[in-house]
Amino acid sequence: MxxxxxxxxxxxxxxxxxxxxxxxxxxxxxxxxxxxxxxxxxxxxxxxxxxxxxxxxxxxxxxxxxxxxxxxxxxxxxxxxxxxxxxxxxxxxxxxxxxxxxxxxxxxxxxxxxxxxxxxxxxxxxxxxxxxxxxxxxxxxxxxxxxxxxxxxxxxxxxxxxxxxxxxxxxxxxxxxxxxxxxxxxxxxxxxKAEDFARSHPGGALGRRLLTHVSDVMRSGDAVPGVLPTATFSDLMREMSVKGLGASAIVDANKKVLGIFTDGDLRRLIETGTDMRQLTAQQVMHANPRTVRSGALAAEAAELMELHRITSVLVVDEQGTLCGAINTNDLMRAKVI
Missing domain, CATH: 3.40.50.10490 (Glucose-6-phosphate isomerase like protein; domain 1)
Structure with missing residues (x-):
C-alpha cells in the first residue's frame, strides 16, 4: 500500500x-x-x-x-x-x-x-x-x-x-x-399540459401512457379470435387455442360483437360439470362484453382491465364492429403497464 x-x-x-x-x-x-x-x-x-x-x-x-x-x-x-x-x-x-x-x-x-x-x-x-x-x-x-x-x-x-x-x-x-x-x-x-410533456418525452413512461393508442398495440386481422354464434364448442376452443389470446369474440355475419368467451368462463363451466360437447358459442358466451375503441389510449384499456379484473378486451370501431383485441401481455410488451 x-x-x-x-x-x-x-x-x-x-x-x-x-x-x-x-x-x-x-x-x-x-x-x-x-x-x-x-x-x-x-x-x-x-x-x-x-x-x-x-x-x-x-x-x-x-x-x-x-x-x-x-x-x-x-x-x-x-x-x-x-x-x-x-x-x-x-x-x-x-x-x-x-x-x-x-x-x-x-x-x-x-x-x-x-x-x-x-x-x-x-x-x-x-x-x-x-x-x-x-x-x-x-x-x-x-x-x-x-x-x-x-x-x-x-x-x-x-x-x-x-x-x-x-x-x-x-x-x-x-x-x-x-x-x-x-x-x-x-x-x-x-x-x-401532460400531453404536451409526453410529446417531448416519447421514450419515457409518461410518453408511452399518453401517446400510445390501442390501435398501436392491438392484434388485428386474422390474429383476432372470433366465431359465429352457431359455432360448435369444439370450434370455439380451436379458435381460442390457435389465436392464443385466452378468449374469443362471438360475432354476427357483419362482425358486430355479440359476446365473448374466455379461459375463465371455461374453468367456471367445467366446475359446473356441464356436458359441453353439444353446446354452441352463443350458449356459453358472456353477452355484452367490455370493449374499447381502437382510437382510445392504451392506458385506458389497461384501466378498464384493472377495474373489471379481466385480462383481455375486444376492440371495436365506431359502429361496434370487431376490429381487434388486446390483452395485458400486449400492454406489457408495449411498456404501457
Whole structure:
C-alpha cells in the first residue's frame, strides 16, 4: 500500500458513523434553509422575469460557468421539456464565436453565485449593445452581472453546506430551485399540459401512457379470435387455442360483437360439470362484453382491465364492429403497464 493510500485508509477509519450522519443532516438542513430563504425573498422581479420570457419570440439562452454551468444545463433541459424553447451556451465558448448563436429575439439567463465570473463579464457589454434582455440568477446584488442585468433574481445563500464554506452546494441548490420555479410558472402561463410533456418525452413512461393508442398495440386481422354464434364448442376452443389470446369474440355475419368467451368462463363451466360437447358459442358466451375503441389510449384499456379484473378486451370501431383485441401481455410488451 502506498503512503497516500495508507493515509486515506487511516483517515476513513477515524471518521465515525455519527459524524457522517451529522454532516448529512447539516447539509440537508442548510440547503433546505437556502430554499426557504429564496421563497421568502421572492419579489415582483420574479414576475417580471416570467413575463419577459413569455414575450420572447426566439429562445431562452442559459449561461453559466463551472457548477453554475451544470445547473444551467439542467435548467435549460427543464425549460425545453416544459414548453419554453431554450439552449445552453458556454460563456467561455461564447467569447470565441458561440455568441453568434444569440439573436436579438432571444433572452439570456446568466447564472453566477458571485456575479463576477470573468467569462460572463467579458460578454455582458456585447449582449447589452445587442439589446438582448438579460435575467441574472446571482447572489451578488452589487456585482458586475447584476449591474448589467435587466432583471435580477437573488439566489444568494447565507452559507454553503460545505464545512469549509467553499464548495458550491447550497448556492447551486438555490439556483436549481429558482430555475424550477421559473419553469413551473412558465408552463402554467403557457397552458402546458401532460400531453404536451409526453410529446417531448416519447421514450419515457409518461410518453408511452399518453401517446400510445390501442390501435398501436392491438392484434388485428386474422390474429383476432372470433366465431359465429352457431359455432360448435369444439370450434370455439380451436379458435381460442390457435389465436392464443385466452378468449374469443362471438360475432354476427357483419362482425358486430355479440359476446365473448374466455379461459375463465371455461374453468367456471367445467366446475359446473356441464356436458359441453353439444353446446354452441352463443350458449356459453358472456353477452355484452367490455370493449374499447381502437382510437382510445392504451392506458385506458389497461384501466378498464384493472377495474373489471379481466385480462383481455375486444376492440371495436365506431359502429361496434370487431376490429381487434388486446390483452395485458400486449400492454406489457408495449411498456404501457
Amino acid at each position: 502506498t503512503q497516500t493510500h495508507a493515509h486515506v485508509a487511516s483517515t476513513a477509519a477515524q471518521v465515525d458513523d455519527q459524524r457522517i450522519l451529522q454532516l448529512a443532516h447539516d447539509t440537508l438542513t442548510i440547503e433546505a434553509d437556502a430554499v426557504r430563504h429564496l421563497r421568502e425573498g421572492l419579489s415582483p422581479s420574479f414576475v417580471q422575469a416570467v413575463r419577459a420570457i413569455l414575450k420572447v419570440t426566439g429562445r431562452v439562452v442559459v449561461m453559466g460557468m463551472g457548477k453554475s454551468g451544470h445547473v444551467g444545463r439542467k435548467i435549460t433541459a427543464t425549460l425545453a421539456s416544459t414548453g419554453t424553447a431554450a439552449m445552453f451556451v458556454h460563456p467561455a465558448e461564447a467569447s470565441h464565436g458561440d455568441l453568434g448563436m444569440v439573436k436579438d429575439s432571444d433572452l439570456v439567463i446568466a447564472i453566477s453565485n458571485s456575479g463576477e465570473s470573468d467569462e460572463l463579464a467579458a460578454i455582458l457589454p456585447v449582449l447589452k449593445r445587442q439589446g438582448v434582455p438579460l435575467v441574472a440568477l446571482t447572489g451578488g446584488a452589487q456585482s458586475t452581472l447584476a449591474s448589467h442585468a435587466d432583471i435580477v433574481l437573488n439566489t444568494g445563500v447565507l452559507k454553503e453546506a460545505c464545512p469549509l464554506n467553499l464548495a458550491p452546494t447550497a448556492s447551486t441548490t438555490a439556483q436549481m430551485a429558482m430555475g424550477d420555479a421559473l419553469a413551473v410558472a412558465l408552463l402554467d402561463a403557457r397552458g402546458f
